[in-house]
Amino acid sequence: MSELSSNNIHLAARLAEDAFASPYFKEIYKYISELYDKFLFDRGAIKILELSETNKISHALRFADIxxxxxxxxxxxxxxxxxxxxxxxxxxxxxxxxxxxxxxxRIGVYAAGKLISDGVSLPLDREIDSIIKKSVQKTDDDGIYFTDRQYELYQLLKNSSTISFAGPTSMGKSFVINAYIKEITSKYNDKNIVLIVPTRALISQNALKLKNEMANSACSNSYTIVTTSYMIDSEVDSGYIFILTPERLVSLISTIPELKIDYLFVDEAQKLTTKNDSRSLVTYSAIEQTLNNNPGAKLFFSSPNLSNPDVFNSLFNRSKSKVYRSTEGATALNMYFIDLLNDSFSVVNTHDRNLEKIERDFNKYKSANDLIYKLNHKKSKIIYCGGVESTLVRTRDFIKYLKINNRAIKPKNIEISAQIREFVHDNYELAEAINYGVAFHFGNLPQSIRDLIEHNFKIGNIEYLFCTSTLLEGVNLPARSVFILTHKKGLSPLEPVDFWNLAGRAGRLAMELSGDIFCIRDEVKIWDNKAINNILLSDRNDISLTPSFYIEDKKRLNELHEIIATGETGKIKNSEFLRTLGDMIRIDTMRDEKHLPLINYFQHSGKPEIVLSAKNSTKDINLPLNILLANSHIPVDSQYNAFNKIKSLSVNEIKLSWQLSYDEIKSKLSLIFELYQIDKFATGQNRLYSNSIPYYALILSQWMYGNSLQEIISGAIIYKKNKTIYIKNAPIPFDSNNSSHITALVNDTIKDIELRVGYLLQNYISHYCQLLTYIHHGNPGANWSQFIEFGSNDPIVWHLQMMGFSRDCAVYLKRNFSKHLKMNVESNKLVIKNKSTIKESVKKNKLYSLEIHSLL
Structure with a gap:
């Protein structure tokens, strides 16, 4: 029988089983792997192969076919x-x-076909098989087909009311989700769909991608993609696709409780299991409240390659739920451990979970920079460095390496670099890095800059991307090679699920058949034996997770009980997580609903007194339940304290002014800090401090007025004059002529905008506005929370963001094309005239042209 015959599928399956178990196959596979290693580390090592070697390759191909x-x-x-x-x-x-x-x-990875199939004619039976499969697995996009596993998942999504599915990074789960959303919108014109994403950065990425994919479909005009809970036109007879963070979803269902949600997709569902992370609790709360309001909603969880994806169905007590799991990706992975301290190069055998030393001369690789530069030269590379500071240090060191090796500036990148200088600051280090095809990527980057980096990385203008764990947050950014220079995420070791999620970025679908992962040890405290055993050699197909509030440690349970009973966090480690969890339990004891997951768990955890103490602690709290549910991330006692004090103040004392002067903002922030007793109740490394109110007021005033990032940075530089800045956790006098100081200030300022202003302060101000509305039967004054969310007090900028534009791009359009942007007062809609003129004008603006050409 020819190796390509497929007449007897049962016989073929038996042959595959026998082949996989045969010693000769193991020998042949090892031989092929060694050839690949030679090619990778020393391309000159593979020359003309002997006949016996050619025969082994032929045998390997026959094994692959079987x-x-x-x-x-x-x-x-x-x-x-x-x-x-x-x-x-x-x-x-x-x-x-x-x-x-x-x-x-045969295995249905059609996107890889064009890499090797040009000019190939298969036997008739194989050709017919392929044609039939392709006709079934064809997507709405021309020439794009589901892989076998994607098609299986797609069919399950269409026929399930609840399903939790897991698969490796390269499986393409997001692609399947988007395809199903398009299927829904093609069948119905009035369904409401919610996609929960873990970060605000992913809102923009997912919204833009979905808009582009839906642009040419029949459903494009009947659905509105919404990325915020504000400004929903309830009179529009169409469906909505909400792409939201958990916090924004909670705000949405609190603001519009009557809104019916038909489909709920939870991307990166493993975030529900992140230990000691308060945001995991907010994610849980957002899903639980949505399902409580919409028990008939269809629910879908997407997660990496977990062995127990059913844990999410169980968490929310979903009946008739289904589970799908695949370990099969669409690109192959090759992993290596390189210990430069001991001059040792090893293959990571992920099947047998051991290290197999490569016996070769690797003298040309003296440093991590040598490896990063020389391996897979001129192909895209992601370099994971751990924290922000180490990412910057590694980036600077690599640029020095390029200069020593006479690496020329990339002419195509000069214009990109110039726009980054204009957008942020002349001395911002990213601008120089871009000149050399290098960039850094972490959370404290403006969205427009992140989009620019990611786009240019995908098209090859940026070859080297040094990063933190930001790429674990669902950013779709694969590369030919992934270099993992540390086994840590912050101060803690990477969890296996995070490690394999990161490693799975290696290999670009439809561009390469495989990707390479290099775990490099060039520092004493990195990749020790414990990390190698627990992370590098962990079983990627046997990773089980539990929800973050499933606490079995008796000490932690006692600490939780103490916080609930006394309200004191004291010196309790990770008290912010326990405080948030305790408040969520307290709030749930005030609800009439039965079988709430939190209450059920702690009733049966061996510590039912936790629930009893929680119930006793809320007897005197008469704050409206809907406000408590929408704000569990603010301490309950802090909320109640503000509620009682606001009732004793006049409207004129507490209303928020439409005039956003610095003094007015500082005055109201001082009042809010006092009402909520923030210094007393706030905890955590990134907490707010009352002695920083003048600085918060400065950032907040500029942000709400719609100032550009460059203007905000300039203001921060003036504010920092004669003050200190922290470099490597040490205070140093700020020097505006020092590029590393400017980079640190930019990172700190963006973190303050995103975290302290855009999240923490917005939470308090949003709660404050809710209390004013409740107590005084309508919101007296301006809604600063809305101004913060949109980064502007201008309705035109709001509406542009509602269309999908980033805040930076919306501000740019308003400033430069205001004569083309008009609000229709009667319909409260934005009218954009002369779109072609705007598009033509921004062709050379690398920062905004992608958004504008996609969305206008």
Whole structure:
């Protein structure tokens, strides 16, 4: 029987099983892997192969073909690995292209087909199989097909009311979610869909991607994509697609409790399990409240390669729920551990979970920079460095390395660099890095800058991307190589789920068959034996997680009880998480609903007195329940204190002015700090402090007035004159001529805008506005919370953001094209005239052209 025959599928499956177990296959696979290693680390090592070696490659291809006929994922994965490895050094060989195309078609990774299938004709039976599969697995986009696993998942989504699904990063789960959303919108014109994403940065990315994908579909005009809970036109007869963070979803359902939600998608559902993270609790609360208001909503959880994705269905007591899990990605992964301190290079055998030393001369790799620069030269690389400071240090060091090696500036990037200087500051280090095809990427970057970096990384203008764990937050940014220079995330070790999520960024679908991961040890405290065993050699197919509030440690349970009973956090470690959890339990004891997951868990956790203490602690609290539920991230006692004090003040004393002067903002911030006793109740590393009110007022006034980032940075530089700045956690006199000081100030300022102003202060101000509305039967004065969310008090800027534009781009459009932007007073809608003129004018503006050409 020909190796390409598929007449007897049962026989083929049995052959695959026997092949995988055979000692000869293991020998052949090891041989092919060693050839790939030689090619990767020393391209000159593979020259003309001997006949016996050529025969081994042929045998490996036959094994790959046999294994591809199986439905067992590990067999199919191994078949794909063989093809991807041989492709590195035999991609033009006709026999390889023949067998490789057959395997690619058999396992359904059609996006990889164009990399090896040009000019290949398969046997008639294989060609017919491929045509039939493609006709079934075709998507709405021309020439794009679901992989086998994507198609299985897509069919399950269409036929499930609740499903939790898990798969590796390269499976393309987000692609399937978007395809299903398009399916919903093509069938119905009045459904409301919610997609929860973990960060505000991902709101913009997902909204823009979905808008582009829906642009040419029949449903494009009947649905509105919304990224905020404000300004919903309830008279519009259409459906909504809400792309929101958990906080914004809680605000939405609090503001419009009558809103019916038909579909709820939870992306990156593993965030529900992040230990000692208060935001995991907010995510839980957002989902729980949404389902409580909409028990008939369809619910979908998406997570990385977990072995127990059913945990999310169980958490919310969903009946008739389904689970889907695949370990099969659409690109192959090759992993290496390189210990530069001991001159040791090893292959990470992810199947047998051990290190296999490579016995070769690696003298040309003396440093991490050597490896980053020389391996997979001129192909995209992500370099994970841990924290922000280490990311900056590694970036600076690598640029010095490039200069020493006479790496020329990239002419294409000079204009991009110039616009970054104009947008942020002349001495911002990212601008110089971009000149050399290098960038850094972390949370404290403006959204427009992040979008610019990600776009230019995808198209190849940026080759080296040094980053923090931001890329674990669902950012769709794969690369040919991923370098992992530390086993830590902040001060703690990476969890296996995070490590494999990061490693899964290696390999760009439709551009490469595989990706390489290099874990590098060049410092004593990095990648020690414990980290190697617990993280690097962890079983990526056996990762189980539990919800963050499932606490089994008796000490932590006692600390939780103490916080609820006494209100004191004292010296309790990670008290912010326990305080938030305690307040959520307290609030749930005030609700009439039965079978609330939080209450049920603690009733049966061996500490039912926690629930009893929580109930006793709320007897005298008469704050409206809807306000408590919408603000569990603010201490209950802080909320109640403000509620009681506001009732004793006159409207004139407490109303928020429409005139956003610095003095007025500072005065109201002082009042809010006093009412909420923020100094007493706030906890955590990033907490607010009353002695910083003048600084908060400065940032807040500029932000709400719609000032550009460059203007805000300039103001921060003036404010910092004769003050100190923290570099490597040490206070140093601020020097505005020092580029590292400017970069640190920019990072700190953006963090203050995003975290302290855009999250913490907004939470208090939003709560303050809710109390004013409740106590005085209408909101007297301006809604500063809305101004903060949009970063402006200008309705035109608000409406532009409602269209999907980032805050920075909306401000840019208002400033430069105001004559084309008019509000229709009667319909309260924004009218944009001469769109082609605007598009033509921004062609050369790399920061905003992508958004403007996509959204106008």
């Amino acid at each position: 294994l591809s006929h199986s439905d067992v994922e590990v067999y199919r994965t191994r078949a794909f690995e063989i093809i991807s490895k041989i492709a590195a050094f035999k991609n033009d060989d006709p026999y390889f292209k023949f067998i490789g195309s057959a395997v690619i078609n």
